[in-house]
Amino acid sequence: MAITAAMVKELRETTGAGMMDAKKALVENDGNMEASIDWLRTKGLAKAAKKSDRVAAEGLIGVAVDGGRGVAIEINSETDFVAKNEDFQQLVRDVARIALQTGESVEVVKAADLNGDTVENVINGTIARIGENMTFRRMHLLEGTTVVSYVHNAAAEGMGKIGVLVALNGPADKAQEIGKQFAMHIAATAPLSLSEATMDATVAERELQVQTAKALEENATADKPKPDQVIHNNIIPGRMKRFLAENTLLGQAFVINPDLTVEQAAKEAGVEITGFARVAVGEGVEKKEEDFAAEVAKTLAG
Structure with missing residues (x-):
């Protein structure tokens, strides 16, 4: 598949990777954007990207x-x-x-x-x-x-x-008061799911594949490689635990009091988030971008 400058630009903006790294990722993955993102993450060249960051x-x-x-x-x-x-x-x-x-x-x-x-x-x-x-x-x-x-x-x-x-269970007055704070937290952090149990299995599996490949590659180039048992029993599970804590609402640190998770803050308030x-606006909708000068010229020509 031909790799275009627009594809490289999109991948760079999505991941923050350098131009040559973005191009190489696209070449290695035949232009597949999702696979290229995972490839860059495996190499430690990009952070996880949510689809909402790439649409408008x-x-x-x-x-x-x-x-x-x-x-x-x-x-x-x-x-x-x-x-x-x-x-x-x-x-x-x-x-x-x-x-x-x-x-x-x-x-x-x-x-x-x-x-x-x-x-x-x-x-x-x-x-x-x-x-x-x-x-x-x-x-x-x-x-x-x-x-x-x-x-x-x-x-x-x-x-x-x-x-x-x-949605919350518990006394209505407390639910209304802290519910607004939880809603503001959600707006800021965009959790992927309520809890680990409600996480989309395909999302969790994809993250596990990325973290496994990344840990194995890091270990292969380390001065002092760790035993496979440590990689699979400690490092990878630890990274997945962090991923779930950062991306599930109940596991996230509460933005108003980071010493508590959202789940702990709800319990202290006597409510349960259900x-x-x-x-x-725009999640999942690709917005076509046109050169403004070309658009004006096209309008005048019509």
Whole structure:
């Protein structure tokens, strides 16, 4: 596969690796971006990268909560300018409200009634008025004894670039108070799962493969190699334990009091975290980047 400058640039921006290292990684892995990231990590040339760091899109996350039920929705737009438009913000607000009431899926919400018309038709009407394409892309519904929400980089009440929901068991007043702190923590740290038990098995297996390959390669070039037993029984399990602590919500150090894990902080407050959702604008959406001058020239030519 031909390795392009754009591929090298993307890999460098994703991993922080040098240009030649990024190019070599792509060559060694036939242009496969995920495999190239793992290759660089094995060589100690890159940190773990989350998909959310490599994607971009515009729009807003809208959140709505009613007691033990909360929803986060994402509506995308073509430009960030539209996120500041009052019509677009009202659309996000209305769709979040309908999703909270009737939400089972995006398709169910699209077919629901909004001011005498379907949500889908209202979205199409907003597209026609504003003159920019929009997509009601996804939603996440969360239920629990108490559900608390938080919006980071808020554009208006209940909407912004990152929306977080946290479900908790325990006294409602305590759950509300510390739940907001947990939601802010989640916005900042972006945990991959609630706990080790809920971690995606493929994510854990991929990390294990990377850490195993990295430990073996380091040991092969060490001045004083360690016995295989130490590598497999101590070093690799230790690194996986650290990975899980850093990437599971309950295992993370609580940002407000790093001496405690989130799980310990919840216990001290007399509550239990049963679930969470963190939804950021653009996760999983590749945004096509064009040269601005070329885009202008193309418009003028048309």
